[in-house]
Amino acid sequence: MAVAETTRPTDTVGPAAGDGRRPTVIADDVHIVYRVYGAGGGRGSATAALNRIVRRRPSGRVREVHAVKGVSFTAYRGEAVGLIGSNGSGKSTLLRAIAGLLPVESGKVYTDGQPSLLGVNAALLNDLTGERNVVLGGLAMGMSREEVRERYEEIVDFSGINEKGDFITLPMRTYSSGMAARLRFSIAAAKRHDVLMIDEALATGDKKFQKRSEARIRELRKEAGTVFLVSHNNKSIRDTCDRVLWLEKGELRMDGPTETVLKAYEEFTGK
Amino acid sequence: MSESAHDRAVVVNAPPSPDDGLTPAQLAAKYGLTVSGARPSLPAYVRQLWARRHFIAAFSRAKLQAQYSQAKLGQLWQVATPLLNALVYFFIFGVLLGARDGVPGGEQNYIPFLVTGVFVFTFTQQSVLSGVRAISGNVGLVRALHFPRASLPISFALQQLQQLMYSMIVLLVVLLAFGQVPAWSWLLVLPILVLQFVFNTGVAMIMARFGSHTPDLAQLMPFVLRTWMYASGVMFPLQHMMTERASLPTWAADLAAANPAAVFMDLMRFALIDDYTYADLAPFPWLLALGWALFAGVLGFVYFWKAEERYGRG
Numbered sequence: 132m133a134v135a136e137t138t139r140p141t142d143t144v145g146p147a148a149g150d151g152r153r154p155t156v157i158a159d160d161v162h163i164v165y166r167v168y169g170a171g172g173g174r175g176s177a178t179a180a181l182n183r184i185v186r187r188r189p190s191g192r193v194r195e196v197h198a199v200k201g202v203s204f205t206a207y208r209g210e211a212v213g214l215i216g217s218n219g220s221g222k223s224t225l226l227r228a229i230a231g232l233l234p235v236e237s238g239k240v241y242t243d244g245q246p247s248l249l250g251v252n253a254a255l256l257n258d259l260t261g262e263r264n265v266v267l268g269g270l271a272m273g274m275s276r277e278e279v280r281e282r283y284e285e286i287v288d289f290s291g292i293n294e295k296g297d298f299i300t301l302p303m304r305t306y307s308s309g310m311a312a313r314l315r316f317s318i319a320a321a322k323r324h325d326v327l328m329i330d331e332a333l334a335t336g337d338k339k340f341q342k343r344s345e346a347r348i349r350e351l352r353k354e355a356g357t358v359f360l361v362s363h364n365n366k367s368i369r370d371t372c373d374r375v376l377w378l379e380k381g382e383l384r385m386d387g388p389t390e391t392v393l394k395a396y397e398e399f400t401g402k
Numbered sequence: 403m404s405e406s407a408h409d410r411a412v413v414v415n416a417p418p419s420p421d422d423g424l425t426p427a428q429l430a431a432k433y434g435l436t437v438s439g440a441r442p443s444l445p446a447y448v449r450q451l452w453a454r455r456h457f458i459a460a461f462s463r464a465k466l467q468a469q470y471s472q473a474k475l476g477q478l479w480q481v482a483t484p485l486l487n488a489l490v491y492f493f494i495f496g497v498l499l500g501a502r503d504g505v506p507g508g509e510q511n512y513i514p515f516l517v518t519g520v521f522v523f524t525f526t527q528q529s530v531l532s533g534v535r536a537i538s539g540n541v542g543l544v545r546a547l548h549f550p551r552a553s554l555p556i557s558f559a560l561q562q563l564q565q566l567m568y569s570m571i572v573l574l575v576v577l578l579a580f581g582q583v584p585a586w587s588w589l590l591v592l593p594i595l596v597l598q599f600v601f602n603t604g605v606a607m608i609m610a611r612f613g614s615h616t617p618d619l620a621q622l623m624p625f626v627l628r629t630w631m632y633a634s635g636v637m638f639p640l641q642h643m644m645t646e647r648a649s650l651p652t653w654a655a656d657l658a659a660a661n662p663a664a665v666f667m668d669l670m671r672f673a674l675i676d677d678y679t680y681a682d683l684a685p686f687p688w689l690l691a692l693g694w695a696l697f698a699g700v701l702g703f704v705y706f707w708k709a710e711e712r713y714g715r716g
Contacts, residue, residue: 152421154433159426205429231439232545234712240438241430245548256543258468267464270457271549302471 155326155357156206156229156246160238163199163224163381198224200381201238206374208243208356213372213389215362215396221381222361226328229359243356244325247272249316261292261299261306261314268318282321289347290317291340313340320347327351328359365393441711442550444704450550458553462560480568488520495637504642507677510580514675517576519636521569522667525562526602527627532558533606534613534620537713544714551713552706555610559603563595573674582676590673597695598666604695604702611706614713634664641682659684662694 199221206212214222227233229240230248256264265286269279290313292298292306303311329348348371352358362368368375368389375392377385379399385392421429430436442450451458470479492513495501502512536555537544544551570591578584613619634640635658644655658664669687671678684690 154421154429154435157426157430157435203426205426227545229438231548231711232714234439234714239426239430241426241435242438243433243435246438247548248546256464256468258471259464263460263464267457267460268547270454270460271543271547271553273453273549276456302468 152207153243153356154205154241155208155210155243156204156359157241158202158204158225158229158238159241161199161202161225161228161240162197162236162238163221163228163233164236165196165198165224167194167196198381199228199378202378202381202383203238204376204383204386206357206359210374211352211358211360211372213360213362213368213375214378215365215368215375215392216378216384217400220378222378223330225378226330226359226361229326230328242326246326246328247319247322247324248328248330249319257304258302260302261287264303264314265299265318268315269321272319272322274322286317286321289320289343290314291343309337316344320344320351323354324351326357326359328361330361331363365397368393439711441707444707447550447552447707447710451552451556454549454553457549458557458560461553462557462564465557465561466564480565481572484521484524484569485572487524488517491516491520491637499638501638501643504639504646506639506679506682507675511675511677514577514580514582515639515671515678516637517573518671518674519667521566521573522598522670523631523634523636523663524569525566525598526605526663526666527631528565529559529562529602529606530609530627531623532562533609534623536606536610537614538617538620541714551610551710552607552703555606555706556603559599559606562602563599566595577674582674585676587673591670594666594669594673594691597691600695600699601662601666602698604698604700607702607706608698611709614709630661630663633658634661634667635659636663636667640664641684656684660690662690662698665690665694 202221202225214226216222224233226248228235229242230246231240231242232248256267259267265283266279269282269286270276274282287293287299290310292310292314298306298310303314306314345367348358352371358371360368360371372389375385375387375389375396376383377392377396385395421432424432441447466480467477470476473479475482496512496516502509505512505515533555536558537551540554544554609619609623635643640659641655644650644658645652659668665684665687668683669691672680672683672687680687
């Protein structure tokens with residue numbers, strides 16, 4: 132991105148299409164390959180490694196995982212797009228690439244502004260207190276110190292971490308996984324987003340928090356151009372999305388209105 | 403199971419649009435979309451980094467405080483660790499191996515000489531080591547949030563600078579205890595620290611890029627750094643040892659003393675220790691310090707930026 136994200140104007144650039152549909156995310160034949168070290172066959176002995184170095188062959192212990200294979204689609208402003216598919220089908224990987232957090236092997240992802248990804252496993256710093264994580268997370272997302280100070284109470288209240296006592300001053304490693312996920316979601320949701328991607332964040336937390344976060348997502352959707360939602364809960368896809376992409380083994384298997392795709396998917400999974 | 407959907411995705415009910423004939427690239431250009439995760443230009447990158455300065459500062463401070471948060475003595479270790487290191491070196495090199503010979507100003511200067519050397523070298527050593535793991539050790543953070551990646555190696559180097567400030571308090575006590583009198587030359591510590599910090603940050607950024615795609619470096623670096631430590635004369639007078647004990651020519655000693663770690667260390671000793679005179683330094687010490695700082699700083703920054711879009715890959 133040539134323009135600093137903090138100074139990007141939010142008004143529209145270029146002409147609107149005849150039917151008023153403006154693309155916000157374009158994926159053009161996207162391939163994503165992970166390289167995993169220390170996996171692969173058992174030949175991890177010193178002699179084998181030396182042999183590889185001497186012969187200048189790439190290490191046999193690096194394994195390539197072709198996670199996304201040639202996915203193309205165009206998402207438009209005002210759309211809520213659901214992503215479905217079985218575990219390991221490449222949904223989260225694709226979202227990370229759209230957010231620009233993971234490089235693509237080939238193909239291109241074009242976006243309108245800086246997409247933001249709200250993930251459950253958006254790692255923060257476990258050895259630091261919740262308090263510090265709120266501040267650091269906010270600053271890393273590009274908020275100013277004043278903004279972080281203003282939003283601090285709101286973020287902590289929203290996360291509900293302090294409902295059962297003063298937990299925000301404890302290191303994050305002492306949190307339960309649900310608590311940590313709630314705090315992470317609260318931090319990420321504190322910012323305005325152009326293109327918003329939510330990776331199963333709805334599934335974290337108890338009923339009360341789920342209600343709260345769904346309301347916040349609706350709010351964010353009003354502000355955001357496009358929303359992507361990964362979920363294994365078909366009900367929440369039906370409730371929030373008007374279009375669904377179905378990924379299977381890294382390939383885009385179907386792309387269409389929610390009902391049509393979900394019906395085919397449910398047939399496929401044998402429900 | 404629908405077999406028809408194998409090769410191409412089934413697109414249902416796509417409404418016709420004037421944009422239908424366009425390729426994705428043309429469509430993106432028409433609406434002003436940009437490539438996601440593309441590397442910004444160098445000036446834009448500097449601006450982004452400047453916008454994150456509070457993050458960099460807060461991150462380094464938080465890391466520093468978290469470092470000993472699990473230890474019972476807590477922050478006391480900030481000071482105890484370098485002091486214990488110096489103590490070990492004093493017994494091995496000072497007492498057992500006779501490295502006290504040839505210290506400028508005589509044997510009574512050995513402890514200030516040693517402590518200054520250990521602290522200053524540790525600053526560079528730790529910056530380089532944490533640089534190696536700056537990206538590879540924070541892949542989670544890199545994959546989760548959007549920020550200029552150079553923030554990480556810079557804040558790790560900054561963390562080491564803050565760590566050095568604690569050590570400086572110990573150093574001050576040691577200097578006074580061994581009869582050094584505060585002098586105006588002590589103020590030279592500031593420009594030296596600035597130059598060394600720039601140098602360290604540059605090397606940390608180079609290491610961060612290496613380390614991001616070659617995790618093996620984390621195993622190798624301790625050996626490289628230990629060799630560097632012995633070659634820089636941290637716990638013995640380098641010039642004296644090379645020319646008197648090993649009978650090497652003077653130019654070899656000067657060459658060894660021109661390496662960045664030795665340059666910053668010797669300048670610091672020159673600034674703080676009374677009997678350590680300009681004549682005890684390698685030729686052109688200030689020029690060398692400035693040159694190393696600029697060379698590593700600029701090279702490291704550009705080299706790190708060149709791979710900005712690739713950090714975070716597996």
